[in-house]
Amino acid sequence: MAKPADAAIERDVDRPWVGRSIERVEDAALLTGRGRFIDDLGTRPGTLYAAMLRSPHAHADILAIRTEAALKVAGVVAVLTGEDITALTSSLVVGVKAPVQCWPIAVGRVRYAGEAVAIVVATDRYVAEDGVDLIEVDYQVREAVIDPLKALSPDAVVLHDGFAGNVASDRSFRYGDPERAFAEAPHQISIAIKYPRNSCTPIETYGVVADYDAAEDAFDVLANFQGPFSIHAVISRALKVPGNRLRLRTPPDSGGSFGIKQGVFPYIVLIAAASRVVGRPVKWIEDRLEHLTASVSATNRATSIAAAVAADGKILALDWDQVEDCGAHLRAPEPATLYRMHGNLTGAYAIDNVAVRNRVVVTNKTPTGLNRGFGGPQVYFALERLLQRIAVELGLDPLEVIKRNLVPAGSFPYRTATGALLDSGDYQEAIARGVQGGGLAELKARRDAARAQGRLYGIGYTAVVEPSVSNMGYITTVLTAAERRKAGPKNGAQATATVALDPVGGITVHVASVPQGQGHRTVLSQVVADVFGVAPADVRVNTEIDTSKDAWSIASGNYASRFAAAVAGTAKLAAGRLAERLARVAASQLNIDFADVVFRGGRVGSKSNPDNSIAFTRLAALSHWSPGSLPDDVGNTLRETVFWTPPELAAPDDSDRVNSSLCHGFIFDFCGVEIDPVTLETKIDRYVTMHDCGTILHPGMVDGQIRGGFAQAIGAALYEEYAYAPDGSFLTGTLADYLLPTTMEVPEPTILHMETPSPFTPLGAKGVGEGNCMSTPVCIANAVADALGIKDITLPLAPARLAQIVRGDEPAAPAGGRAPVAPRAGGNDRKLRGEGSASVGAPPQQVWAMLLDPETLKSVIPGCERVDKISDTHFRAEVTLGIGPVTGRYRADVKLSDLDPPRAVTLGGTAEGALGFGGGEGRITLAPDSNGGTTMTYVYEAAIGGKVASIGGRLLDGATRVIIGRFFTALAATAGGKPVPSESWLTRLLRLIGWSR
Amino acid sequence: MxxxxxxxxxxxxxxxxxxxxxxxxxxxxxxxxxxxxxxxxxxxxxxxxxxxxxxxxxxxxxxxxxxxxxxxxxxxxxxxxxxEGLAPAPDRLGVLQAAFRRNHALQCGFCTAGILMSLDHYLRAHPKPSEAEIRDLLSGHLCRCTGYTPIVQAALEAAAELAELSRSDHRDV
Missing domain, CATH: 3.10.20.30 (Beta-grasp domain)
Known part of the structure; x- marks a missing residue:
């Protein structure tokens, strides 16, 4: 922008709109049920609906898929499998150099539970799900590997031949002279952590509507995708069309994302391909089980970190060893989670020497993607736990260790060892204000008083820098400098905004940002209103994206907390350019000096003579109605589109230093927690969070972002984990299993602010939305470590986990129980074991005959609909069973072996259906009793997995026992006897789920 | 049947x-x-x-x-x-809805409809709720954006305003 314009466009300095918590323009529609989310919008007549069959196994070869029965269902139009998708599309690009393919659906082999295996397209969702139920798949199960460190072991199963030893990338970095620092330092202090998988789980799930136009070989896709739009290139390449034949649009409203809705893109490919096959639009709305099982989550990461430390606690060097678990496929933009923080690996501290080893591994879990905090929680959990350990091991105060290592005030912009350029801040001042304003002295007194009474109370601290506005080139740090040279440079963060004036002087703003509740339309109206001297209500903002007609670039979208810093700033620049030209027109119209023009109160006029002015709308309309009236050098004042990218975001240099983000806010948190000595429940007594996010544009929204991130961090710290069984079964497929914090669990944090504007952004603003997801989990962990005096802490801090740390493994159950609870920990053993006996009023020979008779089996197998005898000892059965909360159809295969007529037989079998699979074996022994009847005793082992494990995990073992119990009860009843024990299955179920009488 | x-x-x-x-x-x-x-x-x-x-x-x-x-x-x-039935007119918000807007008690707005329905129902029978009662009621709702505090605040403000209105006898939730 030309320099004189700044002087000319003096705003109404009395009260700028920016910085005020005005009511949101978004709210009225959302509060009255008139939001326009993707599933609220109409579809073209003839639109079909898709449902997906998903793998019950974490790792298996697909031997056959039989779709005939599904295709016979009235209303089912098509069934697509991996074979169809590979014929229609190309593999998704993979972010590392390796000979692997990455398909959005299983091709020949499933690698995680929940992976799509087939897509049914039908006239409505219900019919599509009917079709899904009728698809039969034969799987050959392989061993699964779930833990990232185990995936590295030489004898681990390998997921992809192209990733030798499951390693997708292994890079080592060295900055400064870490070896020397470690050799010379008086202390070496280290910690090893495992950060769990979790997700910010928006309440609205994914949605896609795709429409293929065969005449032009083009796709029109509506999806609640959130960006980055670099993914547009991934999608168009997969669909084998140039970018201009993939029109990607977003709906006006999106029900939360927190990064997660980036992960809708593989489904865009699938649904677009389905539309191409059926020649009609296809719609798919993900359900909650699909979302929890198979959308995306944060990465889980195993980190060892060591520090070379001076006697006073000053850190001289860091040594990072990070093993990142990206799940079964490396989907774009992974392994970005691992590199987003690369420039910030020293956190808020001045540490000159850093060694890093970064490994990316694949495991039999759902592929990972964007999630609020993106790499920050994983890094800071390690770094800030290390700071706390340094304090403990050197006998120093933890806050003193933090302060001793901070980047010095007055040294900004500050270049970190690994390449970040910290834009602005005064960390010492922020901490001083936090300590004062948050009442640390009083909190310490509370702790001391609690401890004096023998209570378990601790205080935790964290100091973090919160990066925002990602450098699109940081991900290329995963490549070597030579590979980067070959691939060409990648850097920058193009933001774009368009400001347009209509024929009656109305102002319209468009940005390529895709908000999911962050109030962008409101903030942009404030920013642009200030430039034109009008009210926010005079500015209408549209934040939908249509890639076929809007200005956009690869960095477009809403992620990396880039809105306030980059997008709002770009809107200011676009409005400013129009305003400069309008000022020239005004100067000519009003016959005043350009420098005398002011925009104020809806008018444009002379600063020195307030009576000489023109209505803004009239001036703004002039370019439409009378372009000839404009001075020759002005051009038009109709519309201005600005693309802005900060020059500070350069590509990684040859020594792998990268300025991974443009802005760096600062957060200082401390909290007091108390732990119940009996239940080991962690209660947050007080939480203080001090933020410096540069210039604040809307204080209410900034606090809203902080509270929201804090609540999600409470979940990550205390409740939430995407849990997998050792066999790869996903165990948290409902919101009753994956526990989000409610009103009862989220306390109100004390929020403090200071504002150090960023010199690199047009408005001085920095991102603020992700910080507490980075700082809060480890702050609570540090407080718990302080309360319990423990070193090794793994999130979430569920009472059972703390009990194991504090009290060790739970002792074995006392002997004598009828149905011992299966050991669940360790190994791949998820088997359930039990035993029982029944007294039957028929002699052994008769009972024996019943066991071999299909008709008897049909009447005693719970839910059995038919039994086919394959041979004397081999039966096939179809059963409908309710396991946990879900009822489904299963095909069972039952074999008798080790026959010892009429004394003993082994009954083994497997069952498989759309809801999951099971397998088990039982030995039945028959012995004559004194009344001419038979005492039948049985021991069994059984295991169940797949969808039922995800949605009914809490009830599963109990329900399995109930079903097995029902089999023997029915067998006894058919033979005229009664089972021992006589407890009914209902009583047992109620007892098992914890209802006692 | x-x-x-x-x-x-x-x-x-x-x-x-x-x-x-x-x-x-x-x-x-x-x-x-x-x-x-x-x-x-x-x-x-x-x-x-x-x-x-x-x-x-x-x-x-x-x-x-x-x-x-x-x-x-x-x-x-x-x-x-x-x-859809909560607002007194298409271009006007009810007391509870207005309190939500004033307190920034929604962000993406996806969970909001259900929360409004629970609160509307509760406040009709409980004109003077405590914060603990509101939190207990809302524990049956998941919100991923707000951290809940502004929702609780909006509910308490709306309750106070409704109580005031019912004294002057035109109730317009």
């Missing part, structure tokens, strides 16, 4: 926000899908379809219900209230 055939659509007549409406539904059709796709009332949202998140909360004959755990055919002859 009428026995419904699974293969047929059945006529369902009910009252939605005071107005009679009707539509046809298979017995297995969820009330959420019926309201949203057949009737066109898309304000009631679907978050989990297993009754935990609370986004689909409505009232059926004056009682709170999860529309995702209700079959469409069950509401034949019932009176339903949904978020």
């Amino acid at each position: 009428t026995r419904l055939s699974s293969a047929q659509r059945h006529l369902v007549r009910f009252t939605l926000n005071g107005k009679p409406v009707q539509g046809e539904a298979e017995p297995r059709l969820l009330l959420t899908d019926f309201l949203r796709q057949t009737i066109g009332a898309t304000g009631t949202h679907v978050g989990c379809e297993h009754g935990v998140c609370g986004a689909c909360t409505i009232t059926v004959d004056g009682e709170l219900a999860r529309a995702c755990l209700t079959l469409a055919v069950q509401i034949d002859g019932c009176e339903l209230r949904t978020v």
Whole structure:
């Protein structure tokens, strides 16, 4: 922008709109049920609906898929499998150099539970799900590997031949002279952590509507995708069309994302391909089980970190060893989670020497993607736990260790060892204000008083820098400098905004940002209103994206907390350019000096003579109605589109230093927690969070972002984990299993602010939305470590986990129980074991005959609909069973072996259906009793997995026992006897789920 | 009791926000899908379809219900209230809705409809709720954006304002 314009466009300095918590323009529609989310919008007549069959196994070869029965269902139009998708599309690009393919659906082999295996397209969702139920798949199960460190072991199963030893990338970095620092330092202090998988789980799930136009070989896709739009290139390449034949649009409203809705893109490919096959639009709305099982989550990461430390606690060097678990496929933009923080690996501290080893591994879990905090929680959990350990091991105060290592005030912009350029801040001042304003002295007194009474109370601290506005080139740090040279440079963060004036002087703003509740339309109206001297209500903002007609670039979208810093700033620049030209027109119209023009109160006029002015709308309309009236050098004042990218975001240099983000806010948190000595429940007594996010544009929204991130961090710290069984079964497929914090669990944090504007952004603003997801989990962990005096802490801090740390493994159950609870920990053993006996009023020979008779089996197998005898000892059965909360159809295969007529037989079998699979074996022994009847005793082992494990995990073992119990009860009843024990299955179920009488 | 055939659509007549409406539904059709796709009332949202998140909360004959755990055919002859019925006029917000806007008690707005329905129902019977009571009530709703505090604040403010209004006797929730 030309320099004189700044002087000319003096705003109404009395009260700028920016910085005020005005009511949101978004709210009225959302509060009255008139939001326009993707599933609220109409579809073209003839639109079909898709449902997906998903793998019950974490790792298996697909031997056959039989779709005939599904295709016979009235209303089912098509069934697509991996074979169809590979014929229609190309593999998704993979972010590392390796000979692997990455398909959005299983091709020949499933690698995680929940992976799509087939897509049914039908006239409505219900019919599509009917079709899904009728698809039969034969799987050959392989061993699964779930833990990232185990995936590295030489004898681990390998997921992809192209990733030798499951390693997708292994890079080592060295900055400064870490070896020397470690050799010379008086202390070496280290910690090893495992950060769990979790997700910010928006309440609205994914949605896609795709429409293929065969005449032009083009796709029109509506999806609640959130960006980055670099993914547009991934999608168009997969669909084998140039970018201009993939029109990607977003709906006006999106029900939360927190990064997660980036992960809708593989489904865009699938649904677009389905539309191409059926020649009609296809719609798919993900359900909650699909979302929890198979959308995306944060990465889980195993980190060892060591520090070379001076006697006073000053850190001289860091040594990072990070093993990142990206799940079964490396989907774009992974392994970005691992590199987003690369420039910030020293956190808020001045540490000159850093060694890093970064490994990316694949495991039999759902592929990972964007999630609020993106790499920050994983890094800071390690770094800030290390700071706390340094304090403990050197006998120093933890806050003193933090302060001793901070980047010095007055040294900004500050270049970190690994390449970040910290834009602005005064960390010492922020901490001083936090300590004062948050009442640390009083909190310490509370702790001391609690401890004096023998209570378990601790205080935790964290100091973090919160990066925002990602450098699109940081991900290329995963490549070597030579590979980067070959691939060409990648850097920058193009933001774009368009400001347009209509024929009656109305102002319209468009940005390529895709908000999911962050109030962008409101903030942009404030920013642009200030430039034109009008009210926010005079500015209408549209934040939908249509890639076929809007200005956009690869960095477009809403992620990396880039809105306030980059997008709002770009809107200011676009409005400013129009305003400069309008000022020239005004100067000519009003016959005043350009420098005398002011925009104020809806008018444009002379600063020195307030009576000489023109209505803004009239001036703004002039370019439409009378372009000839404009001075020759002005051009038009109709519309201005600005693309802005900060020059500070350069590509990684040859020594792998990268300025991974443009802005760096600062957060200082401390909290007091108390732990119940009996239940080991962690209660947050007080939480203080001090933020410096540069210039604040809307204080209410900034606090809203902080509270929201804090609540999600409470979940990550205390409740939430995407849990997998050792066999790869996903165990948290409902919101009753994956526990989000409610009103009862989220306390109100004390929020403090200071504002150090960023010199690199047009408005001085920095991102603020992700910080507490980075700082809060480890702050609570540090407080718990302080309360319990423990070193090794793994999130979430569920009472059972703390009990194991504090009290060790739970002792074995006392002997004598009828149905011992299966050991669940360790190994791949998820088997359930039990035993029982029944007294039957028929002699052994008769009972024996019943066991071999299909008709008897049909009447005693719970839910059995038919039994086919394959041979004397081999039966096939179809059963409908309710396991946990879900009822489904299963095909069972039952074999008798080790026959010892009429004394003993082994009954083994497997069952498989759309809801999951099971397998088990039982030995039945028959012995004559004194009344001419038979005492039948049985021991069994059984295991169940797949969808039922995800949605009914809490009830599963109990329900399995109930079903097995029902089999023997029915067998006894058919033979005229009664089972021992006589407890009914209902009583047992109620007892098992914890209802006692 | 009428026995419904699974293969047929059945006529369902009910009252939605005071107005009679009707539509046809298979017995297995969820009330959420019926309201949203057949009737066109898309304000009631679907978050989990297993009754935990609370986004689909409505009232059926004056009682709170999860529309995702209700079959469409069950509401034949019932009176339903949904978020579309809360505002006194299309261009005006009710007291509770206005308190939400004032307190920034929503961000993405996806869970909001269900929360408004629970609060509207509760405040009619409990004009002077405590914060603890509001938190207890709202523990049946999941919000991923706000951290809840502004919602609780909005509810308490709305309750106070409604109590004031009911003293001057024009109630307009």
